[in-house]
Amino acid sequence: MAKIVIDNKLDANFKYEIAARPGGENIKKCFACGTCTAGCPVFHVEHKYNPRKIIRMILMGLREQVLSSKVIWLCSQCYTCSANCPQDVDFSEIMFSLRHMAVEEGYAHPDLLEKIESISTSANEFRRDCINLILAEGDVSKEQILKNVENTLKQIKVNG
Ligand code: SF4
Ligand code: SF4
Numbered sequence: 001m002a003k004i005v006i007d008n009k010l011d012a013n014f015k016y017e018i019a020a021r022p023g024g025e026n027i028k029k030c031f032a033c034g035t036c037t038a039g040c041p042v043f044h045v046e047h048k049y050n051p052r053k054i055i056r057m058i059l060m061g062l063r064e065q066v067l068s069s070k071v072i073w074l075c076s077q078c079y080t081c082s083a084n085c086p087q088d089v090d091f092s093e094i095m096f097s098l099r100h101m102a103v104e105e106g107y108a109h110p111d112l113l114e115k116i117e118s119i120s121t122s123a124n125e126f127r128r129d130c131i132n133l134i135l136a137e138g139d140v141s142k143e144q145i146l147k148n149v150e151n152t153l154k155q156i157k158v159n160g
Contacts, residue, residue: 010061017101018058023082023093030055030089036081042074049074051081051091058094067102073116118156126152 018024036051081091102108133140
């Protein structure tokens, strides 16, 4: 997530628009406890992706900075944040809204939603295949992992 810069582009309506979309009802109840960030598997591999910070930016009205940010595409939609939030903020659904708004407002190409969905599905299939090998044979070799990578590449829907 880019450094927060306060300027005259604050959009006071941004949080209300998010609140009106599915899952956004409780966003204004967020008290910045950070539970969502602490449990987020994506944050643990990429600290630039910080759910608590994204919510603060929404509440502050930093519309352009949030919707143009590349990190909003990193969420794996696992719902851990939504399940753990003490204020019932459904951040996983909010991420859906942010992505759709990013496309609707021209910050991202419409194909991005489908491509990321395809990558997520393929990544889960790759994970399943490797775990099944470990369960069946007690381990998984680099050759077997490479074979699973090749199978995954055949399934994935990207250009080239
Ligand atoms: S867990 Fe809920 S209340 Fe806490 S920072 Fe995240 S969204 Fe806000
Ligand atoms: S749904 Fe997204 S933001 Fe929430 S814990 Fe999972 S990866 Fe993190």
